[in-house]
Amino acid sequence: xxxxxxxxxxxxxxxxxxxxxxxxxxxxxxxxxxxxxxxxxxxxxxxxxxxxxxxxxxxxxxxxxxxxxxxxxxxxxxxxxxxxxxxxxxxxxxxxxxxxxxxxxxxxxxxxxxxxxxxxxxxxxxxxxxxxxxxxxxxxxxxxxxxxxxxxxxxxxxxxxxxxxxxxxxxxxxxxxxxxxxxxxxxxxxxxxxxxxxxxxxxxxxxxxxxxxxxxxxxxxxxxxxxxxxxxxxxxxxxxxxxxxxxxxxxxxxxxxxxxxxxxxxxxxxxxxxxxxxxxxxxxxxxxxxxxxxxxxxxxxxxxxxxxxxxxxxxxxxxxx
Numbered sequence: 001x002x003x004x005x006x007x008x009x010x011x012x013x014x015x016x017x018x019x020x021x022x023x024x025x026x027x028x029x030x031x032x033x034x035x036x037x038x039x040x041x042x043x044x045x046x047x048x049x050x051x052x053x054x055x056x057x058x059x060x061x062x063x064x065x066x067x068x069x070x071x072x073x074x075x076x077x078x079x080x081x082x083x084x085x086x087x088x089x090x091x092x093x094x095x096x097x098x099x100x101x102x103x104x105x106x107x108x109x110x111x112x113x114x115x116x117x118x119x120x121x122x123x124x125x126x127x128x129x130x131x132x133x134x135x136x137x138x139x140x141x142x143x144x145x146x147x148x149x150x151x152x153x154x155x156x157x158x159x160x161x162x163x164x165x166x167x168x169x170x171x172x173x174x175x176x177x178x179x180x181x182x183x184x185x186x187x188x189x190x191x192x193x194x195x196x197x198x199x200x201x202x203x204x205x206x207x208x209x210x211x212x213x214x215x216x217x218x219x220x221x222x223x224x225x226x227x228x229x230x231x232x233x234x235x236x237x238x239x240x241x242x243x244x245x246x247x248x249x250x251x252x253x254x255x256x257x258x259x260x261x262x263x264x265x266x267x268x269x270x271x272x273x274x275x276x277x278x279x280x281x282x283x284x285x286x287x288x289x290x291x292x293x294x295x296x297x298x299x300x301x302x303x304x305x306x307x308x309x310x311x312x313x314x315x316x317x318x319x320x321x
Contacts, residue, residue, distance in 0.1 A: 025085045025262045029060040032088045032252075035074025037067045037184055041203045041286065045119045045250045046090035048282045052273035070098055070159055072105060079107035083257035085266060089113065092122075093161045093249045096305035100313040101159035109306065111256060115298035116263055117270045118251040118291035120283055123229075124165045124201040124222035126236065130214065131195050137220050137239035140199065144175040152178040154188035154200035158318060162188070164309065165201035165222040165246035167316040169236055172244035192216065203248060204229050204287035223247045229287035249291055251298065267295055 032050055034043045043065065050061040066074035071094055081087035099109045107113070126137070134140050144151045153170075155163035158181055170177050180197050182188040185206045191197040193215050201222045208229060210216040220236045221227045224245045236244040252270060254263055273279055274290070283289075293301060 025265065026057055026059045028086060029062055030057070030086050030088065032061060032063050032090050033074045033078050034063055034065050034090050035067060035071035036065065036092070038065050040184065041122050041205050041288075042090060042092045042250050044205070044286060045122070045283070045288060048279055048286075049090075049119055049252075049270060049273050052276055052279050053269060056269050056273060070094065070102065070157060072098055072102055072107075075109075075113070076106045078253065078255060079112040081255055083255035083259075085254065085258055085262035087255070088116070088266075089253040090119065091251060091253060093247065093305065094159060094164075095251075095253075096302055097159045097161075097164060097309045097313070099306055100310040101318060110299075110303065113253045114256045114258065114263065114295065115293075115302050116252040116254050116295055117267050118249050118293050118298055119270075119274065120288035121223065121247060121249050121291050122286065122288050123204045123227040124162060124246065124248050125204050125207050125211075125227065125230065125233070126169070126199060126219045126222055127192060127202050127207050127211070127216040128199040128219060129193055129195045130217045132198065134219070135217070137236060137241065140219060141173050141175055141241075144173070144177060148176040149178065151175075151198045152180045154192055154197045154202075155179055155181050156184055156188060157181045159313070161246065161248040162201050162203075163318075164312060164316075165248065167312060167318065168246045169201070169222065169241060169244045171312075171315060172236070172241040189216075201246075205285075208287065227287060228284070228289055250288075251291075263295055 032046055034046050036042050047063050050063055054061040066077055071091060075089060078087055078089040128134055134143060153166045155166060163179060185202060188200050189202060192200045204227050207216060211218055218230060218233050220239050221233050222236060224247055226235055
């Protein structure tokens with residue numbers, strides 16, 4: 001009976017301490033590490049939310065870009081930081097790919113960090129130069145099958161969301177296509193527009209201006225559902241390519257040992273920011289769509305994605321480091 005009483009007291013004290021942490025946090029500026037270059041979809045979404053969080057929390061929320069090594073440099077920095085809620089990470093779905101593409105990560109993807117909240121889905125769009133004369137997914141596949149291995153697709157690096165989306169499509173369609181990696185989306189888009197690269201699964205926010213001025217043609221959305229920004233454009237699934245969908249998302253993370261009270265408050269404050277009118281408007285302009293997961297559901301989703309991406313990397317024959 002005494003042990004049970006002591007245990008109950010311990011739990012009560014933990015709950016009180018967690019509440020106290022949540023009330024006093026943050027006590028200084030909050031850094032959000034983005035492991036990609038400024039101007040990327042992930043970076044823009046992080047900055048959009050950080051501005052609102054700064055006002056809500058009464059402390060500066062600063063963005064720090066730490067690109068390189070497939071995002072692992074930035075992730076490692078957050079994983080090794082003090083778990084006090086003042087150093088956070090905003091990453092994309094490639095977070096769940098690197099466990100399969102990097103052999104010696106300086107952190108454990110699931111053990112050293114915890115998911116806080118997704119900031120939203122950012123659909124990829126299959127685009128091609130109008131000069132290619134290809135007007136549909138069916139025509140693209142026919143062209144690829146006519147000359148196996150002669151076509152190529154752009155990506156922003158091996159194991160990136162753009163690469164895995166292209167690989168899901170390639171495997172589903174049963175075609176042979178060469179991946180051409182670039183440093184970033186601007187370089188990839190330039191090569192597709194000129195026709196030197198055949199097609200690209202590009203984040204919707206980056207491709208919309210080029211669709212409007214006719215420099216690119218959209219053939220399909222790469223995700224599970226249609227994009228709100230392009231509602232008349234079918235998905236690759238609707239175009240008849242099975243198992244071709246890949247969902248590109250952006251989310252917020254914290255060191256795993258961050259007190260639960262801080263994680264819970266950070267989740268609530270971020271959701272509040274995402275639901276505010278001006279942030280929703282900015283996200284809509286990016287083509288980003290809501291992804292309403294609480295920390296528990298988000299972390300379960302991360303575990304599922306890591307397993308699914310491991311299978312995809314193996315099936316696609318993507319070489320690991």
